Amino acid sequence: TLASVLEKKRLPDGSAWPMPVLLQLPQKHPSPGRSVLTCSPGETVALSYQQKIKALLTVEESFNFELDKLAQGWFGTAIQEHPGVARLFEGSTSFIAGKVMLLEEALSERxxxxxxxxxxxxxxxxxxxxxxxxxxxxxxxxxxxxxxxxxxxxxxxxxxxxxxxxxxxxxxxxxxxxxxxxxxxxxxxxxxxxxxxxxxxxxxxxxxxxxxxxxxxxxxxxxxxxxxxxxxxxxxxxxxxxxxxxxxxxxxxxxxxxxxxxxxxxxxxxxxxxxxxxxxxxxxxxxxxxxxxxxxxxxxxxxxxxxxxxxxxxxxxxxxxxxxxxxxxxx
CATH class of the missing domain: 3.40.50.620 (HUPs)
Structure with a gap:
């Protein structure tokens, strides 16, 4: 799917979709004493907002993707003066995907x-x-x-x-x-x-x-x-x-x-x-x-x-x- 979006600007079924929507894993594990965060298919991951769990994601796919290649295909540049590229390079080369179950809406002052x-x-x-x-x-x-x-x-x-x-x-x-x-x-x-x-x-x-x-x-x-x-x-x-x-x-x-x-x-x-x-x-x-x-x-x-x-x-x-x-x- 990601390759199709980057190369053809479409999903595999042919629907127009020019920009990837990705869940990128952080470079470091959020828990002290653990260096790398990894997720495998079948695992359940908690998604939080303002330190409160709002949803659960059942991992169906985990993959790695070279950030230079991703940035070039997505933004047309890998120069980190570009704010989108800079944000991308703050994360790791690991990504996960799966079905999300919403537990509570993340409401705000807006x-x-x-x-x-x-x-x-x-x-x-x-x-x-x-x-x-x-x-x-x-x-x-x-x-x-x-x-x-x-x-x-x-x-x-x-x-x-x-x-x-x-x-x-x-x-x-x-x-x-x-x-x-x-x-x-x-x-x-x-x-x-x-x-x-x-x-x-x-x-x-x-x-x-x-x-x-x-x-x-x-x-x-x-x-x-x-x-x-x-x-x-x-x-x-x-x-x-x-x-x-x-x-x-x-x-x-x-x-x-x-x-x-x-x-x-x-x-x-x-x-x-x-x-x-x-x-x-x-x-x-x-x-x-x-x-x-x-x-x-x-x-x-x-x-x-x-x-x-x-x-x-x-x-x-x-x-x-x-x-x-x-x-x-x-x-």
Whole structure:
């Protein structure tokens, strides 16, 4: 299965599946005095969250895989400056797989937003939404995000937007899942038109795997009931590891996923147009670029981004949380 996913971006039955989901064993045994953790088929392994056992896994398969080869196939690089590669190399070369029996759900402070696919579909049905556009993000909302969401909503004639920030562990310096949810909850309540958006917490974590992860996140949103999915330039990428058009090419290569990708070029603010656009006739001197990384830098210096960059409600929320030493950035 793993070889098929890495080489063909599909499961052995032919279903599109571009990114592996693996249970990697740690390099060291968690118990003192034992150096290596091994698991054999037939054994039962306890899966814990915050030091509480939440599920049991019956091991059906255990295998080893060379991490350099896995990283190259998954991320297109084995350089550990890539955060996904770095996370991979923190573990061992050993992996296990099997059936999981859930004992207790791992609930968190994000519980009001933790919709599972069945619940999300019920919410859409209750709102009489048949055409829903999904939006994946790991950043707090800025004006370019708003442009993407409402342009897709209008041009694709959708009934609503499912805003689904990823809230699992992120690389150091990224906005925390909690602040993302609070910022979007504020925006939907105070700014967005009534009945235009639903907010949910996506209980996963970013792999920063570029085009493979872009397709993977679209498949996930199809499972949640979305008919359309927004794909920005360099979607789910990091640094300079992927070309801005890599995701679009992979969507085209894989074909029909049961959800329609909605592609966008870079969105920027034009001072002459006094608006957010993907393209215009004005020169480079009028272009004001928008990025989550730049926003993080400004907040780190105690500065609020200008209104064309981010709404005041959101920037003031973040600055207020920073002043109270609340965890705004992942560490």
């Amino acid at each position: 519980q009001p937003f933790e919709l599972d696919p069945i619940q999300a579909r019920q919410v859409f049905e209750h709102r009489r939404w048949q055409r829903v556009v999904g939006f994946h993000t790991r950043n707090v909302p800025h004006r370019a995000h708003e442009y993407l969401q409402f342009t897709a909503l209008a041009e694709q004639q959708c009934d609503g937007i499912f805003i689904h920030p990823v809230t699992g562990p992120k690389k150091t310096g990224d906005f925390s899942g909690e602040i993302n949810l609070r910022a979007y909850d504020l925006l939907i309540d105070e700014v967005y038109p009534p009945n235009s958006a639903v907010l949910g917490s996506f209980l996963s974590y970013p792999r920063y795997a570029g085009p493979r992860e872009a397709v993977f996140t679209a498949i996930c949103r199809q499972n949640f009931g979305c008919s359309h999915f927004i794909v920005g330039r360099d979607h789910t990428g990091v640094g300079e590891f992927y070309s801005p058009d890599d995701s679009k090419r992979l969507f085209e290569e894989i074909g029909d996923l049961g959800i329609k990708p909605v592609f966008f070029e870079e969105v920027y603010y034009c001072r002459r147009c006094q608006d957010h656009v993907q393209s215009c006739d004005h020169g480079a001197e009028d272009i004001q670029r928008i990025s989550g990384s730049h926003a993080r830098e400004m907040f780190g210096q105690g500065e609020a981004p200008p209104d064309w960059y981010m709404r005041e409600q959101v920037s003031q929320l973040i600055l207020s949380e920073l002043s109270q030493e609340t965890e705004v950035f992942s560490s």
